[in-house]
Amino acid sequence: MLLKSSKISTVIEWGTLLISTLLVCFFLVVVIWEIVSKGAGQLSWEFISKVPSEGMTKGGILTPIVGTVMLTLLTALFAIPFGVCCAIYLNEYAEDNWLTRTIRASIRNLSGVPSIIYGLFGLALFVQALQLGTSLLASGLTLGLLSLPYIITTTEEALMRIPNSTREAALAVGATKFETIKDVVLPSAMPGILTGVVLTLSRAAGETAPILFTGAAFYINQSSGYLDQEFMALPYHLYMLSTQHQSIEEVRPIAYGTALVLIIVVFFMNLTAFYIRFKYRKNATEM
Amino acid sequence: MKTKLSAENLNISFGTKHVLKNIDIQFVENQITALIGPSGCGKSTLLRSFNRMHDLSSDAKITGKLQLEDLDLYAKSVPVTEIRKRIGMVFQKANPFPKSIYENIAYGLRINNLPCDKSVVEKALREAFLWEEVKNDLKMPATRLSGGQQQRLCIARAVALRPEVILMDEPCSALDPVSTLKIEELIVYLKKKYTIAIVTHNMQQAQRIADKTVFLYLGEIKEEGPTKKIFESPENEMTANYIHGHFG
Numbered sequence: 001m002l003l004k005s006s007k008i009s010t011v012i013e014w015g016t017l018l019i020s021t022l023l024v025c026f027f028l029v030v031v032i033w034e035i036v037s038k039g040a041g042q043l044s045w046e047f048i049s050k051v052p053s054e055g056m057t058k059g060g061i062l063t064p065i066v067g068t069v070m071l072t073l074l075t076a077l078f079a080i081p082f083g084v085c086c087a088i089y090l091n092e093y094a095e096d097n098w099l100t101r102t103i104r105a106s107i108r109n110l111s112g113v114p115s116i117i118y119g120l121f122g123l124a125l126f127v128q129a130l131q132l133g134t135s136l137l138a139s140g141l142t143l144g145l146l147s148l149p150y151i152i153t154t155t156e157e158a159l160m161r162i163p164n165s166t167r168e169a170a171l172a173v174g175a176t177k178f179e180t181i182k183d184v185v186l187p188s189a190m191p192g193i194l195t196g197v198v199l200t201l202s203r204a205a206g207e208t209a210p211i212l213f214t215g216a217a218f219y220i221n222q223s224s225g226y227l228d229q230e231f232m233a234l235p236y237h238l239y240m241l242s243t244q245h246q247s248i249e250e251v252r253p254i255a256y257g258t259a260l261v262l263i264i265v266v267f268f269m270n271l272t273a274f275y276i277r278f279k280y281r282k283n284a285t286e287m
Numbered sequence: 288m289k290t291k292l293s294a295e296n297l298n299i300s301f302g303t304k305h306v307l308k309n310i311d312i313q314f315v316e317n318q319i320t321a322l323i324g325p326s327g328c329g330k331s332t333l334l335r336s337f338n339r340m341h342d343l344s345s346d347a348k349i350t351g352k353l354q355l356e357d358l359d360l361y362a363k364s365v366p367v368t369e370i371r372k373r374i375g376m377v378f379q380k381a382n383p384f385p386k387s388i389y390e391n392i393a394y395g396l397r398i399n400n401l402p403c404d405k406s407v408v409e410k411a412l413r414e415a416f417l418w419e420e421v422k423n424d425l426k427m428p429a430t431r432l433s434g435g436q437q438q439r440l441c442i443a444r445a446v447a448l449r450p451e452v453i454l455m456d457e458p459c460s461a462l463d464p465v466s467t468l469k470i471e472e473l474i475v476y477l478k479k480k481y482t483i484a485i486v487t488h489n490m491q492q493a494q495r496i497a498d499k500t501v502f503l504y505l506g507e508i509k510e511e512g513p514t515k516k517i518f519e520s521p522e523n524e525m526t527a528n529y530i531h532g533h534f535g
Binding site: 169183184188 | 386
């Protein structure tokens with residue numbers, strides 16, 4: 001009797017976990033299937049190489065692709081140097097006191113702030129106070145701010161994983177603290193740092209709220225990509241096509257095509273992160 | 288017999304913990320001095336105070352006079368990198384840089400602005416009895432070497448800088464008996480050129496290689512003297528109990 005009931009509880013435990021897993025996978029597959037099946041027909045060279053035309057009912061999505069690529073590059077330019085330097089300072093130089101702990105906790109909290117708040121902050125600071133106007137530059141700076149906490153946190157975690165014995169090895173041969181970090185700690189932490197950077201950027205590339213008020217345009221019927229001008233971006237374009245366009249039924253296929261392209265872009269960025277990790281791990285163990 | 292390295296009235300505490308108490312110790316040139324004692328008695332702390340490894344911990348408080356010949360190791364005018372160049376260190380767990388075998392040796396030379404070419408690297412590897420085993424794989428990542436080879440690489444990395452003293456913190460504790468013997472042989476060979484201080488938990492090892500043995504207990508030196516005397520006729524009862532394995 002006892003044996004039997006324990007058997008039943010084992011099945012229940014196992015079953016609950018399995019069903020949860022299957023449920024999660026089910027929804028993921030449905031989402032991807034929905035987008036691929038309805039968007040794949042749109043994918044063509046014209047679709048990604050032509051600018052949108054005739055009120056976005058015709059043409060391709062080159063403008064939002066260029067916009068998103070430029071925006072991601074700008075975000076990287078603003079967020080990576082400051083984020084990585086800040087993480088190095090916090091983990092390698094700052095003493096472990098209440099101030100450091102407060103700064104670190106604040107940064108962690110910042111990564112939980114909703115992105116729309118960043119959007120409004122960007123509008124107030126970059127667009128209005130600094131008079132950058134609604135522009136690619138203002139949006140890039142706003143997304144850079146949004147990405148900073150993630151980059152700092154992932155970089156700091158990558159640095160924390162490097163054992164102290166590695167630092168001591170460099171110090172013991174007469175390296176200064178800076179040389180130790182530059183020549184030994186950073187190269188060892190690089191896979192972790194790069195993975196964090198790529199994942200953060202792929203998240204930034206898909207953001208809509210922060211660029212809403214700071215520079216994303218509804219419709220530009222020519223190629224763009226200038227720092228001081230408004231731009232189109234894939235996620236915002238998708239939002240427009242799905243909810244704001246006056247002939248929503250007509251542009252639906254383009255919306256699905258846009259969603260698919262956005263997913264592919266983000267997927268490839270994630271794949272890059274995966275590849276970096278794989279390559280470094282291989283180097284470390286065999287080569 | 289010339290004293291190479293010495294500490295006089297050395298006290299070290301971390302926060303409220305008083306780890307070393309009134310230590311007076313001398314390391315004689317071209318001799319191997321073994322530091323023995325139960326875990327937590329302050330052997331490693333003592334060793335690491337000579338190349339200023341405690342600079343890293345902000346709560347360490349060090350008083351006393353530490354000298355390399357006539358040089359005050361804690362004088363403000365002496366750059367810490369200079370001290371670490373002259374006093375090399377080998378750690379408990381082999382910690383090669385995540386770089387190639389060649390780079391592991393070359394790195395220290397380069398940052399100290401010392402001449403660095405293949406012959407210098409070869410000489411250091413030969414001195415650590417490692418050259419024959421790695422001469423065809425100098426570009427291989429050092430992490431692929433065996434534990435014993437990695438530890439000899441760390442010794443090569445230290446001797447490449449031509450230090451005057453080499454501090455060794457239980458260099459064989461993670462190694463098998465064969466690798467241990469190889470490293471002991473190497474240490475004995477190195478004492479012709481260098482002054483060596485070694486922390487060890489292995490009583491046989493201390494007897495096999497050390498000229499002088501120092502017994503520490505709870506942060507104090509309980510007994511010191513020629514190795515033979517310490518092991519054959521210790522004066523302190525605690526020393527006798529420790530070396531016979533009654534505690535520790």
